[in-house]
Amino acid sequence: MINTFHTSLPPPPVPPRQGLHPRPGIRVTPLLWFLSVIMILQMVVTFGGFVYLFRKSSMLQTELQGREYDDLIVLKRLQECDVSSDYNTLLDCGKLLSKYRSIISKVSQAEGKAGFLSAGMPFYGSGAVAHMTVERPSGSSASQTLKWNRDHSLLMKVEYLTSPGALKIVVPGDYYVYSQVTFTKVHPKIPLVQTIMRKSADKEDLLLKAFCSMRDEEAHTSFQGGVFRLEKEEQLSLNVTDMKLINFDVTATAFGLFRL
Incomplete structure (x- = not known):
């Protein structure tokens, strides 16, 4: 028998299959x-x-x-100092140059310390050390003892005596002492020589002595160094044949020591 029954209601929903779930989009x-x-x-x-x-x-x-x-301003002020004759301007120039000398002194000390360290010499922060740069004599002098520029030298726990031009030992111990002298002229009668002298309260003796030979007025540099036991209050100085025969450049002539 054929069922001819009709209805206007929608069919019931199909039940979900087992194992299928809605897409979890919210996660x-x-x-x-x-x-x-x-x-x-x-x-x-x-x-x-x-x-x-x-x-x-x-x-x-x-x-x-x-x-x-700022550098341009400083250069302009220096140019004004060169051409000006005004009294007040010259006083200002004097102050400016005084400041420059102070700065150059500090820079020279730093360069001297750096050069000393870069030369491969041992350096101890708590030890004694001196590296002296030569000073040109102000006038004619018969002295054979070289003078040194205190402001442009390196000094630590060592005193410099300006009058004799000597280094004074403050801390006793074993020191390496050295000197370098560059001769530019030949003496007609006596050989070119540099000597390091040690002076104490009761005597003076020779520590080191180096000779130098030259040909045809060509500059020649001599170097000497050695280790010595130095006591407190002893003084060291550097003598040459004749001051008029040496090069006074700071890199050509030097004198120093350091405690081992």
């Missing part, structure tokens, strides 16, 4: 939020880094330009 939202925050932070940090580098370079360039401008 993706925290992950996407975390990745979005990371990307935003990275963009902010990158942009901030570029801004910092740009401002840093701008400040550095401005500082360099300011230094160049």
Whole structure:
């Protein structure tokens, strides 16, 4: 028999199959939020880094330009000192030169210390050391003892006596003593020689002696050095054949010592 029954109601829903579940879309939202925050932070940090580098370079360039401008002002003042005859201007120039001498003295001391260390000589922060730069005599002198520029020399726990031109030992011990002299002329009668003399309260003796030979007025440098036991209050000085025969450049003639 054929069923001819009809109805207008929709058919019932199909029950879900076993093992199938709806797509868990809500679980993706925290992950996407975390990745979005990371990307935003990275963009902010990158942009901030570029801004910092740009401002840093701008400040550095401005500082360099300011230094160049200051240098130009100083050069202009020096030119005014050269051409001006005004009394007040000359007084200002004197103050400027005095400051320059103080700065040059500090720089020379630093360079002397750096040169001493770079020469491969041992240096002890708590020890005694001296490296003296030669000073040109102010006038004609018959003395054979060289003088040294106290302001442009390196001195630590060693005293310099200006009048005899000698180094005075403060801390007793074993010292390496050295000297370098550059001769520029030949003496017609006596040989070219440099000697390091040691003087104590009751005697004076010779520590080192070096001879120098020259040909056809060509400059020649002699160097000498040795280790000696030095006591407190002893004085060391450097003598030459004739002061008029040596080179007074600070890199050509020197005298020094350091405690081992």
